[in-house]
Amino acid sequence: MDDILVAALYKFVALPDFEEMQAPLLEVCKQNDVKGTLLLAAEGINGTLAGPTEGVRAVVAYLRSDPRLATLEPKQSFANGPPFYRMKVRLKKEIVTMGVENIDPNDIVGTYVPPKDWNALIEDPEVIVIDTRNDYEVMIGTFKGAQDPLIKTFREFPAWLREQMKGREQPKVAMFCTGGIRCEKSTAFLKQEGVKEVFHLQGGILKYLEEVPEEESLWEGQCFVFDQRVSVGHGLEVGAYELCRACRNPIAKSDKERAEYVEGVSCHQCIAESTAEQKEKFAERQKQMELSLKRGEMHIRDGVPIPGPAQ
Secondary structure (H helix, E strand, O other): OOOEEEEEEEEEOOOOOHHHHHHHHHHHHHHOOOEEEEEEEOOEEEEEEEEOHHHHHHHHHHHHOOHHHOOOOOEEEEEOOOOOOOEEEEEOOOOOOOOOOOOOOOOOOOEEEOHHHHHHHHOOOOEEEEEOOOHHHHOOEEEOOOEOOOOOOHHHHHHHHHHHHOOOOOOEEEEEOOOOHHHHHHHHHHHHOOOOEEEEEOOHHHHHHHHOOHHHOOEEEOEEOOOOOOEEOHHHOEOOOEEOOOOOOEEOHHHHHOOOOEOOOEOOOOOOOOOHHHHHHHHHHHHHHHHHHHOOOOOHHHOOOOOOOOO
């Protein structure tokens, strides 16, 4: 199969008519054979698209034809197979859910640090480096020396951050996430809390892995991505991780050799979390998927691995 262009994008911008944008945007994606998920909200747009190069570029051009989205700059990479099996355009309250009212990255945000300058910043012993992502993402890779908040969802991050900042005298904080969107909100939140020196990695981990040579990199491991590639490494090469179809957490080849692993049913991370009834349902789903593959059909229920994009 020819390489498929993958474009991750987001922009915080006032879109009061976001509901009216949904149907035309979905139609343009379908016309260009583009799959993925886009989120629309009054605060902006967020998502990932994949498909034929010209198709993805046509959708991006359509988005940029709206003056409010004219400066949209997708982060591009390639996949050897389809990362998505359907196209969704969803309406949301937030394009990335933090759950804190009155946070507007258009009004206040941290200082952007380009990938080429990131190493110098995070090697400064006075800088607190924080990974804003969820635990299953941090598990497979992060920056050397970064603090892991051990959160299950981004909603938990503000409370964790407040606790970490207690008693500190104007700390210098550097944050990072997959593509930049979570840092837009987390740095805005921290500045609103009164912290003055707040920085974040411009373009996120994906831009860093794209631009910084591996021999100079301070990144350790792989970067989780929200599509069927599961992870990418330096140069945005597709990584070796897969997903446990039961819990949707990333697993390595060695994890599949453990006794707890039953394909589609359980892994070492979730075997104790599901009931016997749930495992039976997972086993039946796996059976149906295998039958579909034998018939040469696509089993649509095994589509996007994690509901909704997050960058």
